[in-house]
Amino acid sequence: MTEPLDDDAGRAPPVRRSLLLILPALAFAVLAAALFLRLRSGVDPAALPSAMIGKPVPSFDLPAVPGLTADGAPVPGLSSADLKGQITVLNVFASWCAPCQVEHPMLMRLAKEPGIRLVGIDYKEPSPEAGQRFLTRHGVPFSAVGADAGGRAAIDFGVYGVPETFIIGPDGVIRDKLVGILTPENFASVLARIRAAGKVAAAQ
Numbered sequence: 001m002t003e004p005l006d007d008d009a010g011r012a013p014p015v016r017r018s019l020l021l022i023l024p025a026l027a028f029a030v031l032a033a034a035l036f037l038r039l040r041s042g043v044d045p046a047a048l049p050s051a052m053i054g055k056p057v058p059s060f061d062l063p064a065v066p067g068l069t070a071d072g073a074p075v076p077g078l079s080s081a082d083l084k085g086q087i088t089v090l091n092v093f094a095s096w097c098a099p100c101q102v103e104h105p106m107l108m109r110l111a112k113e114p115g116i117r118l119v120g121i122d123y124k125e126p127s128p129e130a131g132q133r134f135l136t137r138h139g140v141p142f143s144a145v146g147a148d149a150g151g152r153a154a155i156d157f158g159v160y161g162v163p164e165t166f167i168i169g170p171d172g173v174i175r176d177k178l179v180g181i182l183t184p185e186n187f188a189s190v191l192a193r194i195r196a197a198g199k200v201a202a203a204q
Contacts, residue, residue, distance in 0.1 A: 052166075052174045057083050057090075065122050065131045070140040078119055078146030079132035086117055086173040087198035089165060093140070093156050095134035099160045103181035106139045110182065111141035112171045116194060120144025120145040123154050123162050165190075167197045181186060 052058075057080050064077035083090065091107060093100040112117045120142040122131035131147060146155050157166065167176040175197035182190055 004076065016080045017089070027048075037098065055174055056172050057166075057168060058173060059151070060153040062121065062148055062153055062158060064151075065135070065145050065147045066128045067132045068135055068145060073139060075142065076144045078144045080172070082119065082144060083168050084170060086170050087115065087194060088117045088119060088168040088170075089194060090119050090121065091167055092123050092157070092159050092162050092164045092166075094129045094162050095125060097123075099181045100163045101138070103163055103183070106182040106184065107141040107189060108139050108196060109187070113191065115198070118142055121148050121149050121153055121157075122146065123159070125149065125150045167194050169197055170189070 030032065040104065060078045060080075061079040062077050064075060068075045081087075093103075110116065118141055121122055122145055125131045125147070128147070128149070131145070135142075136147070148152065154162075157164075163179040165182065166174050167178070170176045176193050178190060178193075
């Protein structure tokens with residue numbers, strides 16, 4: 001004789017089902033509380049200090065992005081030795097980074113500012129061609145771009161997520177850092193920070 005089927009067979013015990021329902025709500029509550037406390041503390045989550053500010057740029061030597069050209073000429077790679085001689089803005093970006101795509105028109109604008117050299121580090125692309133396609137499509141604001149396939153150079157700079165932008169004095173010392181994207185709203189203040197960094201370095 002066939003035994004009657006048990007309707008609860010294969011189901012999680014009631015206590016276990018209750019925990020599965022409660023845990024996501026509990027995790028959300030913890031995260032919301034943490035965010036609330038951060039906001040009440042008056043700390044801007046984007047204003048993250050960098051241990052690298054005031055220190056020389058870390059040593060690195062990155063190859064060029066394969067196939068990348070600007071004005072008909074190959075765009076060279078980037079090394080720490082290149083970050084001396086004038087005020088330099090170093091932008092760490094990636095083709096897969098949505099905020100980088102939003103920021104890119106402002107980098108094109110920044111590249112036109114006199115006396116500023118803009119260079120890039122292409123961070124952890126899924127393929128060697130991805131960075132080249134991204135910059136060819138949207139424009140090349142950089143005078144040099146290093147392909148950081150393994151992310152080692154970015155780690156040495158203390159990068160935790162892209163985009164990040166470093167302001168480097170003519171002496172090769174990191175003077176400031178922008179976490180987040182360059183926008184029309186903050187462009188003037190960021191440009192002022194770049195100019196100020198150059199003046200401080202020149203006075204030392």
